[in-house]
Amino acid sequence: MAIKPDKLQLAWQRAETGIFCHFGINTYYAKEWSDGTLDPCEFNPAKLNARQWVQTAKDNGFKYMILTAKHHDGFCLWPTETTDYSVASSPWKDGKGDVVAEFAEACRELNMQMGLYLSPWDRHEPCYADKEAYDKFYERQLTELCTKYGELFELWFDGAGSEGRKYDWDSIMAVKDKYQPQAMIFNMGHPTIRWVGNEDGLAADPCNYEVNELSISAFTTAREEASRTNARIYLPPECDVAIRRNWFWQPDDLDSLKTVEHLLGIYYRSVGFGANLLLNVPPNRDGLLDENDVARLVETTAELNKRFAKPVPGKIVKQGSGYAVEFPGNIEFDHLVLRENLENGQQIFDYKIYIDGESEPFTAGNTIGNKKFNVFKTANTGKIRIETDSECANITSVEAFKTGHEEFPGVGYFLDYDQWKKKAGKKM
Ligand code: FUL
Numbered sequence: 001m002a003i004k005p006d007k008l009q010l011a012w013q014r015a016e017t018g019i020f021c022h023f024g025i026n027t028y029y030a031k032e033w034s035d036g037t038l039d040p041c042e043f044n045p046a047k048l049n050a051r052q053w054v055q056t057a058k059d060n061g062f063k064y065m066i067l068t069a070k071h072h073d074g075f076c077l078w079p080t081e082t083t084d085y086s087v088a089s090s091p092w093k094d095g096k097g098d099v100v101a102e103f104a105e106a107c108r109e110l111n112m113q114m115g116l117y118l119s120p121w122d123r124h125e126p127c128y129a130d131k132e133a134y135d136k137f138y139e140r141q142l143t144e145l146c147t148k149y150g151e152l153f154e155l156w157f158d159g160a161g162s163e164g165r166k167y168d169w170d171s172i173m174a175v176k177d178k179y180q181p182q183a184m185i186f187n188m189g190h191p192t193i194r195w196v197g198n199e200d201g202l203a204a205d206p207c208n209y210e211v212n213e214l215s216i217s218a219f220t221t222a223r224e225e226a227s228r229t230n231a232r233i234y235l236p237p238e239c240d241v242a243i244r245r246n247w248f249w250q251p252d253d254l255d256s257l258k259t260v261e262h263l264l265g266i267y268y269r270s271v272g273f274g275a276n277l278l279l280n281v282p283p284n285r286d287g288l289l290d291e292n293d294v295a296r297l298v299e300t301t302a303e304l305n306k307r308f309a310k311p312v313p314g315k316i317v318k319q320g321s322g323y324a325v326e327f328p329g330n331i332e333f334d335h336l337v338l339r340e341n342l343e344n345g346q347q348i349f350d351y352k353i354y355i356d357g358e359s360e361p362f363t364a365g366n367t368i369g370n371k372k373f374n375v376f377k378t379a380n381t382g383k384i385r386i387e388t389d390s391e392c393a394n395i396t397s398v399e400a401f402k403t404g405h406e407e408f409p410g411v412g413y414f415l416d417y418d419q420w421k422k423k424a425g426k427k428m
Contacts, residue, residue: 002345003210005234009192010342012154012184013236013370015063015113016271020240020280021053022068022247023099025075027285030250034073036085036124043075043090048099048287050106056281056289058110060301064153066115066278067103069145072161074124078148082140085124099287104149115154116145120188121161135168139175146179155180157188159195159216186238187214194235196275201241201266203275206366209236209346234345236370239270242280243293249282254292263300272337274369311337311399314384318394323386324356325398330382333400335375338386340368340395347393356383368395377406 005013026034028042057065070076076086077099088095100116107114118141127133146152155176169189176183187195194214196203212232243263245256258266263279270277281297284290312333314325340348348368352361363374368388386395 002347003234004345005342008182016276017062018064018278019057019062020066020278021283022280023283024068024071025073026248032246032248036074040090044092045287050102052288054106054110054112056294060297064113064115066117066156068117069100070118072119072121072123074122080144082137100149113153117156119158120167139172142175152180152183154184156186159188191235194237196237196239201239202269203237203239203273205273207274207369209234211235237275238278239275240278241266247280249284257296260300260303268373272373274367274371307403314398316398321388321391323395325384327382332378332380333402334378334406335401335403337399338368338372338395339397347390348388350389352387354385355381356385
């Protein structure tokens, strides 16, 4: 029996894409990780405009955003009562500013679903060494974030640096359950969604929503139980990836800004493989998204819109474990986008697609899930047949597209990636 997702998980899966914003003290010292000793005197995003972040995400079709309220260095983007290592000790707005509040307000105004990242690992806070004291400290920080800024769509618990550390997740999760019961929980505590297992933004086929273990970070092979009972649970994956080499804005990594082809490849292999995509586009030292990153996003969106502007929906008639799909007349198409009804859990693990009357499939795959892209040499027909391994499944939509792109984008990159993955023994 497949495990059923709850309504919140389904809504999260339907959101499909989010923008990640890594911003903090690191932004001002060209660092990716810092140890909690960097002086807040450099933090001064004089032109900070969270509306620009949110409008950019919205204009490019992203449905949620996540801001690093506190990264591993412990520096807080809101004036917390738990520590003075925060914006309150910076020159920005004479220590009276609150980045989380500005972000929350922009999300509210522009109707964007908002999420926050709160690193469990804290390299500044002296009480981190005292497990019990730190659990309380962390609960207080989470309480502030859960009570002061409105409704949260997702809470991001990054496992990096926490390998082997046991937190009192029952108490920490009680804070979330009390104040933000609807928020998705990324990967730690009592997770409702999971890390895909790499930071390249890539899922794989099959893309399984049911698991009983997960990797907490890229720096350990230790796998944690997904649930305390070790039962299989429904945990759809989120694929996080940075638009450049680094997560925080850096002055010297523009050369690594991903190409349109690369970003499309990531989209095909995350959203197009049934996972969510969380693309990091970091605010710079002015407190604005970098114009180069924004321009690249806009180009990528334009290409996606061009490819997927004109769906031809198929009429679906279910026949046992198969489906007869009829288009309005003979059409040419090189992409098929399928969706499965997930209300009763994930059901399809093998499918083949045929031109009606033919015995050899022209495309095939494993899972369908929230969304599945199939890319192939241009087909020309009005009728196709889909065979699956599940009688109780329901394919809810089949859309054909003529994109003019028969090649899976970024083929070279993906071949290399697969080889790299094999070598590194990565599991996705
Ligand atoms: C990792 C962190 O160590 C990186 O700095 C970044 O935040 C990334 C999203 O997750 O685990």
